[in-house]
Amino acid sequence: MSAGATSTAARGRPLVRHYVGTVEEFEPDRFRTFEIEGRPVGVVRTAAGFFACRNRCPHQGADICAGAVSVGTMVPSQPMQYVYSADRCIVACPWHRWEFDLRDGEGIQGITKKRLVTYAVEVDEDGRVAVLMRGRKGAGS
Amino acid sequence: MNPTTIERDQGAMTAEAERLPALIDCDVHPIVADVSVLRPNMSARAARRAFGADVPVYSRDPNRIPHPSSGLRLDAKTPSGGPPGSDPQFALEQWIDPCAIAAAVLVPVQAGLVIPWGDEAAGSEFLAAFNTHLLEEWTGLDSRYRSVISISPYDARGAVAEIERLAGVEGICGIFIPHGAVALGRSQMFPIYEAAEHHGLPIILHPTGAEANFAEAPRIAGGSPDTYPERHAMLAQPGQQIFTSMIFGGAFDRFPGLKLCLVEYGVTWAAPLLWRMDRAYEQGDGELSGLRRKPTDYLADNIRFTTQPLDEPPEREMLWKMLDLMQAERTLMFSSDYPHWDTDDPTTILTSRLPERLRARVAHDNAVECFGDRLGL
Ligand code: FES
Numbered sequence: 204m205s206a207g208a209t210s211t212a213a214r215g216r217p218l219v220r221h222y223v224g225t226v227e228e229f230e231p232d233r234f235r236t237f238e239i240e241g242r243p244v245g246v247v248r249t250a251a252g253f254f255a256c257r258n259r260c261p262h263q264g265a266d267i268c269a270g271a272v273s274v275g276t277m278v279p280s281q282p283m284q285y286v287y288s289a290d291r292c293i294v295a296c297p298w299h300r301w302e303f304d305l306r307d308g309e310g311i312q313g314i315t316k317k318r319l320v321t322y323a324v325e326v327d328e329d330g331r332v333a334v335l336m337r338g339r340k341g342a343g344s
Numbered sequence: 345m346n347p348t349t350i351e352r353d354q355g356a357m358t359a360e361a362e363r364l365p366a367l368i369d370c371d372v373h374p375i376v377a378d379v380s381v382l383r384p385n386m387s388a389r390a391a392r393r394a395f396g397a398d399v400p401v402y403s404r405d406p407n408r409i410p411h412p413s414s415g416l417r418l419d420a421k422t423p424s425g426g427p428p429g430s431d432p433q434f435a436l437e438q439w440i441d442p443c444a445i446a447a448a449v450l451v452p453v454q455a456g457l458v459i460p461w462g463d464e465a466a467g468s469e470f471l472a473a474f475n476t477h478l479l480e481e482w483t484g485l486d487s488r489y490r491s492v493i494s495i496s497p498y499d500a501r502g503a504v505a506e507i508e509r510l511a512g513v514e515g516i517c518g519i520f521i522p523h524g525a526v527a528l529g530r531s532q533m534f535p536i537y538e539a540a541e542h543h544g545l546p547i548i549l550h551p552t553g554a555e556a557n558f559a560e561a562p563r564i565a566g567g568s569p570d571t572y573p574e575r576h577a578m579l580a581q582p583g584q585q586i587f588t589s590m591i592f593g594g595a596f597d598r599f600p601g602l603k604l605c606l607v608e609y610g611v612t613w614a615a616p617l618l619w620r621m622d623r624a625y626e627q628g629d630g631e632l633s634g635l636r637r638k639p640t641d642y643l644a645d646n647i648r649f650t651t652q653p654l655d656e657p658p659e660r661e662m663l664w665k666m667l668d669l670m671q672a673e674r675t676l677m678f679s680s681d682y683p684h685w686d687t688d689d690p691t692t693i694l695t696s697r698l699p700e701r702l703r704a705r706v707a708h709d710n711a712v713e714c715f716g717d718r719l720g721l
Contacts, residue, residue: 263689269419282571297418298687 218323220333226326229253234268234294237334244334246324247305250274251292254305255334257320261310265298267319276302276311294319364694365704366446368711368719370650371550371607371679372439372489374450374482376474377430379457385473393466394457408557412572413685415553420683428683432482432489439682440488443690447488447711447719449517449548451607452478455494456522456552460559468502471495475510483515487720490517492548497524500535507536511543517718518546518605525560528586529593537599546603546648546714549586551579583609584617587647591621591639592632596646603714604647607679611649615669618643644671648714650679651706652688654697664699672702677711 221239229235229248236245236258243258245268260267275289292305302311308318323335376382383391420428420438429435440448455474458467471494482489493510495503510516519540526533528549540547554561556568556575562582569575583606596602621639625632649670657663667676678694681687694703712719 263692265687265689266419271413271418295413295418297420298685300413300685 216337218335219338220325220335222331222333224332226330226332229332232272234258234272236266236268239334239336240338242336244322244336246332246334247272247294249292249305253324253326253332254292255322255324256294256303256305256308257322259320260296260298260301261303261315261317261319262296262299262301265296267294267296267303270297270300271295272305279312364690365708366721367444367690367707368678368715369440369443369445369448369680369682369690370605370677370711371451371652372435372448372682373429373684374432374435374452374478374489375427375429375454376477377426379454379474382470382473382477385476386469390463390466390469393461393463394470409569409572409575411685415685417683417685417687432485435683436486436488439680440486443680445488445690446708446721447490447517447715449490449711449715450478450482450492451520451548451550452492452494453522453550453552455520456554456561458496458498459522459524459552459554459561464496464499465502467496468499468506472506472509475506479510479513479515487515489515490715490719491515492518492520493545494520494522495536497521497526497528497533500532503536504539507539507543507545511539511545515720516545517715517720518548520548520550522552523549523555523562523582523586525562527589527593529589529591529595531593534595534598537595537602541599541601544601544716544718546605548605548607549583549609550607551582551609555579555582579608580610580613584613587614587617588621591642592635594634596642597634597636600645602646605650605677605714606647607650608652608681609649610653610655611651611670611672611676612655612663612666614643614649614675615666618670644674648675648677648710650677651693652679652681653686654688654693656697660697663697667698667702673705674710674713676702676706677714678706 223237223246231248234245234247236243244255245258246253246255249272251274258266258268272294274292275287276291276293278286278288280286293302293311294305295302301314303319304311305321308321325333325335380395416428422431422434455471458470461467475493479491483491493507493516495506507519556564564578564581569578587606590604618640625635625638655663678690680690694707698706
């Protein structure tokens with residue numbers, strides 16, 4: 204379990220910082236995966252910042268962090284027109300290629316109502332990267 | 345300070361899978377990363393046809409409809425960087441072991457390479473080398489991999505010879521026909537079915553990727569699709585054609601023990617199509633008078649379907665209704681399509697998409713009834 208965890212009281216259970224490495228240990232657009240409090244979690248560094256999510260696709264449970272990360276995706280358009288939007292930071296599942304926004308876990312183009320579980324990430328002044336997760340129910344802080 | 349780095353946490357999935365009967369996966373795809381390894385087992389003439397003569401041709405785009413991303417799973421590249429499905433040891437580690445698969449039917453869609461070839465004999469020779477290679481490399485490595493005999497649809501004599509060569513080999517469980525320009529209910533195919541019935545080898549059909557892409561491949565009726573989603577949605581159509589052609593062509597009357605496995609063509613269309621076929625049969629003007637039974641009556645005895653890609657209607661009860669209508673308790677077998685991009689996860693399919701009453705039949709029983717001892721269980 205992560206040592207050096209810092210608690211911040213928020214909405215009932217506290218947010219706990221779990222340090223997962225330093226900035227330079229993260230290759231751009233390549234997830235690194237961890238087990239944090241028994242949960243499979245992936246952390247990725249992108250041009251739009253760091254993101255973290257649960258390493259489980261809401262569709263059929265694939266390890267979504269083995270998927271492709273990109274800033275931007277194709278958006279709805281007329282047939283045979285290809286319109287790209289750089290508005291969103293995306294992970295595409297390695298299986299059926301469902302895409303999810305890494306900021307809020309929303310399925311792109313309404314492919315599903317289920318959300319990818321996401322976590323906040325903080326980088327401190329020493330370049331240490333932390334995933335913020337709510338502590339388990341009943342766990343002391 | 346040190347969260348554990350994990351490869352793949354499949355604990356929950358495996359626990360679910362363990363509660364099901366021994367799982368049989370009826371669609372796992374091996375590929376030969378470099379088919380030129382087959383060259384030493386082919387004549388110079390056939391090799392020239394298969395691999396070309398180093399004469400570059402710049403003006404042919406071989407694929408009418410490219411895949412928008414990749415036809416393969418992004419997480420299934422082999423440790424040495426090879427394409428997904430090219431390393432049987434890695435497939436054991438990534439799929440067969442974690443999913444507790446007791447037997448996997450290898451469906452080598454690469455056999456479809458021969459569909460556009462003009463040289464039938466070279467096609468048969470290539471497929472013989474291909475069959476031997478997969479038997480040695482996959483089934484030879486692990487007996488859970490069950491191989492098939494790939495044959496050319498254009499060369500019935502060559503196909504029968506290949507069936508006779510391999511039917512008695514341990515590890516062989518079926519016959520794969522790459523679907524080309526020949527309707528499978530035609531009597532020219534009957535020598536193949538006769539050999540298949542004689543040896544207790546089900547006939548397996550699966551889209552090869554050639555459909556609507558290459559010359560001599562099945563077309564999509566009404567005009568070719570222009571995009572991948574359009575083509576993918578229409579892949580049921582060649583499956584429906586095989587189904588109709590083999591029933592109305594009399595294949596199951598001539599060979600009552602023959603089994604046809606339609607892999608990856610979808611399943612929910614079967615019952616409505618049979619209603620139409622039954623009515624056509626009853627109203628027929630004598631053209632079908634050779635058929636001893638009405639089309640629906642062949643279903644449970646002769647025809648099997650596989651699950652992937654299982655339609656995902658808004659409510660799963662809609663799917664359950666269609667499955668009941670197609671007699672899924674007798675006709676439906678689990679398939680994953682590993683390592684293709686649209687792999688289905690067995691636990692998700694069996695426990696949250698299918699009704700409990702079908703789970704054991706789909707996971708295991710129907711495949712055992714279809715393939716029998718050839719699954720090596
Ligand atoms: S499992 Fe992720 S898109 Fe299907």
